[in-house]
Amino acid sequence: MKQDNGGPKLEISFAGRFASSAIAACFAEVCTIPLDTAKVRLQLQKNVAVGPGAELPKYRGMLGTVATIAREEGAAALWKGIVPGLQRQCIYGGLRIGLYEPIKSYSVGPDHHGDIPLTKKIFAGLASGAIAITIANPTDLVKVRLQAEGKLAPGVPKRYSGSLNAYSTIVKKEGVRALWTGLGPNVMRNAIINAAELASYDQVKQTILKIPGFKDDVITHLFSGLGAGFFAVCIGSPVDVVKSRMMGDSAYKSTLDCFVKTLKNDGPLAFYKGFLPNFARLGSWNVIMFLTLEQVQKAFAKKPSAELA
Secondary structure, X not given: OOOOOOOOEOOOOHHXXXXXXXXXXXXXXXXXHHHHHHHHHHHHOOOOOOOOOOOOOOOOOHHHHHHHHHHHHOHHHHHOOHHHHHHHHHXXXXXXXXXXXXXXXXXXXXXXXOOOOHHHHHHHHHHHHHHHHHHHHHHHHHHHHHHHOOOOOXXXXXXXXXXXXXXXXXXHHHOHHHHHOOHHHHHHHHHHHHHXXXXXXXXXXXXXXXXXXXXXXXXXXXXXXXXXXXXHHHHHHHHHHHHHHHHHOOOOOOHHHHHHHHHHHHOHHHHHOXXXXXXXXXXXXXXXXXXXXXXXXXXXXXXXXXXXX
């Protein structure tokens, strides 16, 4: 991501920004999707009764969930949903990051110089995230459906044989509009998380670069990426839980219905179910993505220009 703190900046076309963002997002997705699968399973798991003889929850904790999935379904099951996940990142990742800089620059105007206000960064993150996920929602739905499917009893067929079959089956049985199931919470979730990720990465990086001794290198990108992941999970986790439950279970009538039923049946802490795997996933995802993005963007950059004072 280019700087607005008085240092050199990379001039990149929208096509170059889109391509570099998609490449970085896809690489991060491949590296971290096992943690995402664990997060989805934990979020979809309903609370069980307590007391003598009560059945223990199937999935317990991040590492426990990963181990259970690998033991019962094989290690390959941890990468369930990778195909639609990559499809999602090519579209959503490319658009949300690719649109961030143009929207941010447009919001301050062509004559602006110096640091861009945090409010403008947040607005750019909200807008680019909402636009991107509205287009990419079908890929997100299929990814969650595939990840949610656990080990089946003998003789019970899989709902979907793969991502393409999932798209066609959903359209055939539920209609085209079903591909945009959960769009409401998904737009809220991704707009909020995108703003938290990109604006915080932008702001943390800008702040670090003003500290003597720090420069625009891997260490700065590492700290900025961790900060982005932490803020994103803290702010977006409740909406993420509602989104996963709506996409994984068609019993919910609306976003509000899912929110109310989750609160009533599982309590307020249910909205932070899978918090640790979510942070482990988003924290590592952001570090990998931003580290990759900063390097890949250089390949798409035009001749660098000095930032005006």
